[in-house]
Amino acid sequence: MKKNTSKLLDVIFENLIWLLVAASLIIFSSLSSSFRAPNNMAGLLYRSAALGLLVLGQSFTMITGNFDLSSESGLGLTAMVAALALASADNGGLGWEVSPFVAIVLMIGVGLLIGLINGFLITRLKMNNLIVTIAMQMILRGMVYIISPGSTASFFPKAFDWLGGGTLFKIPLEKGFFSFPVATLFVIIVFIIAHIITRYTQFGRNMYAVGSNLTAAKDAGIDSDRIVRIVYLIDGFCMALAGWLAAGRIDSATPRTGAGLTFPVQAAAVIGGISMAGGRGNMIGALGGLMLWSILDNGLSIIRVSPFWIETSRGLILLFAVFLDAVKVRQMHQRSLIDILMQSTIGLKDKTIVKK
Amino acid sequence: MKKSLTILSVIAIAAMLLVACAAPAAEEAAPAAEEAAPVAEEAAPAEAEAVLVGYGAPELSGAQGQIMQGLIDHAEAKGWEVVTTNADFDAEAQANQMDDFISQGVNAIVTVPVDSQAICASVAKAQAAGIAFYTIDRAPIGCAVDMTVQSDNYLAGKQSAEAVVAFLTEKYGEAKGTVLELQGDLGQNVAQLRGGGFNDYMADYPNVTIISKPTEWDAAKFSSATLDVAGTTDIDAIYMHSDSVGTTVVLAALEQLGKKFQRGEEGHVFLAGVDGSPDALQAIRDGWSDQASSQPIPDFGIIADWIEKKLAGEEPTEGEVVQEGALWSPATIVLTDNGYQLNLATTSVSPDNADSTALWGNN
Numbered sequence: 001m002k003k004n005t006s007k008l009l010d011v012i013f014e015n016l017i018w019l020l021v022a023a024s025l026i027i028f029s030s031l032s033s034s035f036r037a038p039n040n041m042a043g044l045l046y047r048s049a050a051l052g053l054l055v056l057g058q059s060f061t062m063i064t065g066n067f068d069l070s071s072e073s074g075l076g077l078t079a080m081v082a083a084l085a086l087a088s089a090d091n092g093g094l095g096w097e098v099s100p101f102v103a104i105v106l107m108i109g110v111g112l113l114i115g116l117i118n119g120f121l122i123t124r125l126k127m128n129n130l131i132v133t134i135a136m137q138m139i140l141r142g143m144v145y146i147i148s149p150g151s152t153a154s155f156f157p158k159a160f161d162w163l164g165g166g167t168l169f170k171i172p173l174e175k176g177f178f179s180f181p182v183a184t185l186f187v188i189i190v191f192i193i194a195h196i197i198t199r200y201t202q203f204g205r206n207m208y209a210v211g212s213n214l215t216a217a218k219d220a221g222i223d224s225d226r227i228v229r230i231v232y233l234i235d236g237f238c239m240a241l242a243g244w245l246a247a248g249r250i251d252s253a254t255p256r257t258g259a260g261l262t263f264p265v266q267a268a269a270v271i272g273g274i275s276m277a278g279g280r281g282n283m284i285g286a287l288g289g290l291m292l293w294s295i296l297d298n299g300l301s302i303i304r305v306s307p308f309w310i311e312t313s314r315g316l317i318l319l320f321a322v323f324l325d326a327v328k329v330r331q332m333h334q335r336s337l338i339d340i341l342m343q344s345t346i347g348l349k350d351k352t353i354v355k356k
Numbered sequence: 357m358k359k360s361l362t363i364l365s366v367i368a369i370a371a372m373l374l375v376a377c378a379a380p381a382a383e384e385a386a387p388a389a390e391e392a393a394p395v396a397e398e399a400a401p402a403e404a405e406a407v408l409v410g411y412g413a414p415e416l417s418g419a420q421g422q423i424m425q426g427l428i429d430h431a432e433a434k435g436w437e438v439v440t441t442n443a444d445f446d447a448e449a450q451a452n453q454m455d456d457f458i459s460q461g462v463n464a465i466v467t468v469p470v471d472s473q474a475i476c477a478s479v480a481k482a483q484a485a486g487i488a489f490y491t492i493d494r495a496p497i498g499c500a501v502d503m504t505v506q507s508d509n510y511l512a513g514k515q516s517a518e519a520v521v522a523f524l525t526e527k528y529g530e531a532k533g534t535v536l537e538l539q540g541d542l543g544q545n546v547a548q549l550r551g552g553g554f555n556d557y558m559a560d561y562p563n564v565t566i567i568s569k570p571t572e573w574d575a576a577k578f579s580s581a582t583l584d585v586a587g588t589t590d591i592d593a594i595y596m597h598s599d600s601v602g603t604t605v606v607l608a609a610l611e612q613l614g615k616k617f618q619r620g621e622e623g624h625v626f627l628a629g630v631d632g633s634p635d636a637l638q639a640i641r642d643g644w645s646d647q648a649s650s651q652p653i654p655d656f657g658i659i660a661d662w663i664e665k666k667l668a669g670e671e672p673t674e675g676e677v678v679q680e681g682a683l684w685s686p687a688t689i690v691l692t693d694n695g696y697q698l699n700l701a702t703t704s705v706s707p708d709n710a711d712s713t714a715l716w717g718n719n
Contacts, residue, residue, distance in 0.1 A: 034459045034461065035459070039459065040459040043455060047455060091498065092473065092543070150541070150572055151541075151542060151543040152471050152472075152473045152474060153473075154474065154497075154498055155473070155476075155498055165477060176485065246448060249448065249451060249477070250447055250448055250451050250474040250477045251474070251477040252447070252471065252473050252476075254447050254474055255572075256445065256446065257447070257448065259446070260444075297452065298452070298456060298459075301441060301453065302456050302459060304439055
């Protein structure tokens with residue numbers, strides 16, 4: 001009985017993020033009819049779609065025990081590259097007016113290149129991942145200003161904007177329409193794909209192995225450097241997708257597009273249960289972290305809470321997430337100690353012996 | 357047991373956190389929900405009992421706080437309610453805030469766009485939802501809003517140019533010399549107009565060399581451009597597209613270069629700018645600065661008059677708007693590709709009128 005209760009609590013503990021998501025949805029829905037309006041609900045992930053892709057990339061790197069602080073600038077650069085290629089000279093572009101397909105290929109190429117450079121510097125040159133990506137954040141933002149000379153490029157073909165700003169379907173309502181954003185579905189799909197990769201493939205298992213115990217992973221014959229390089233490539237790919245979503249969302253790329261997202265990215269990933277120490281967390285949890293972030297942003301704004309309170313609540317939630325992470329780590333250490341003692345030849349079979 | 361207690365305490369903290377988040381909301385939410393709901397449900401805003409206006413600030417430092425307060429004052433004088441947000445320089449955050457206004461079913465959105473082009477996606481959405489859209493201080497580029505109220509930025513640039521020319525003529529007997537122009541963000545029409553009014557006037561004085569440096573309204577760039585140019589060239593005057601951003605840092609940069617002299621002293625660099633900020637007016641009184649084209653900032657809130665007309669089904673008409681005794685008068689309404697623009701007159705401030713309490717910088 002006690003074991004069952006403990007298991008139930010474990011399940012609750014593991015899925016706490018979804019309980020928080022459900023609780024916040026219920027609270028805000030009961031406080032505001034505007035919040036529970038179908039269009040607003042469907043827009044919850046749409047508004048943070050670009051952030052979501054960065055959270056995804058960050059989660060990949062964090063699971064392997066690394067960080068990426070360059071992604072906000074990577075988003076900015078890929079968005080600006082596509083924008084300059086797409087927009088007419090009158091609208092801040094280079095006047096090339098390439099097709100959306102070419103622009104997307106171009107921005108994905110830039111994203112992959114950023115990932116390649118990050119991975120190379122970290123694994124081949126053995127440079128510290130934190131400092132490398134901080135430096136890259138500055139370099140990439142600088143490049144945005146260099147290529148854009150400080151101005152905005154806007155007004156792209158509809159096909160390019162479809163992913164970030166388009167509507168999947170519209171249903172007529174009594175007043176107006178219910179429209180379902182493409183970006184909402186896109187974010188859900190990519191998180192599911194990422195979950196399958198990390199949970200059900202050998203590559204995914206290797207990622208966790210590298211993140212939780214690098215030495216053991218190496219001893220087991222895992223090419224950890226290769227895993228990390230691939231992870232940064234995926235991260236770069238995510239930056240480009242985020243750039244595409246962000247530029248499509250506002251039909252523009254400004255020199256500051258993506259600026260300031262670094263902390264929300266870390267926060268949403270950690271709130272979603274991705275461990276700062278590596279090797280733990282899953283993509284569905286990260287999606288929950290993103291949703292909670294988005295619900296707070298939208299819900300608090302709709303019920304007219306002062307922007308200062310919104311910032312404060314985000315900080316509190318982040319603190320709470322780190323606290324949870326610390327509790328989890330302590331719990332795991334305790335369990336592994338029990339397991340070691342139980343498997344030892346001393347013959348200890350009763351768990352209570354090792355409990356204080 | 358200990359573990360269970362830990363987990364239970366964690367869940368308890370989570371619940372408390374959520375309540376804490378909701379607590380300040382609950383206080384405000386009750387009237388909000390009551391008032392917002394009927395607005396959202398009734399299709400014709402003019403028939404709604406309470407008018408709800410969404411105001412999106414791009415940031416809240418400098419003059420932006422005064423602009424927001426001006427709108428709130430004018431709207432509340434009509435018995436309206438204003439919901440405010442702050443995008444903190446982030447165009448995407450502003451797009452989210454505009455979405456929130458649409459979700460709340462506001463009658464009109466008023467915003468100072470973070471980016472004149474990027475705001476167009478939100479304008480299209482609001483218009484599709486039947487919500488009137490107004491901008492203050494900056495017109496959109498690439499789309500049309502119901503109306504933009506702004507200072508006559510071209511006039512402001514011209515007023516500063518007139519003062520610079522008068523100074524150079526007095527100094528050299530003719531208009532000649534070198535002027536540093538510290539530009540704003542050239543992606544915004546406000547900077548283009550402030551530059552246009554200044555440069556068009558200066559074009560009649562070919563012996564004046566103008567060195568233009570973009571700053572994107574960034575104080576650090578105002579400083580570095582001043583250090584770079586004034587450190588290597590003898591300049592006679594500096595024209596700042598924004599004296600609220602520039603006055604303090606530009607004077608500090610001149611001091612660092614050993615080139616900060618008061619009016620009347622040899623080597624004094626003539627300082628002119630647009631905004632008429634408290635800093636600039638104080639610097640004029642102290643003799644460090646010389647001219648400011650003061651914006652009628654709190655009066656931007658008169659956009660509420662045009663919102664009221666729009667909600668009653670009345671469209672603006674082009675022409676002059678005059679109000680006896682108002683600093684912004686005469687104003688002009690013109691129809692442009694970006695919608696109607698209400699251009700309010702700026703006031704040229706010199707040492708003679710820098711004490712006037714009618715100026716926003718002195719209030």
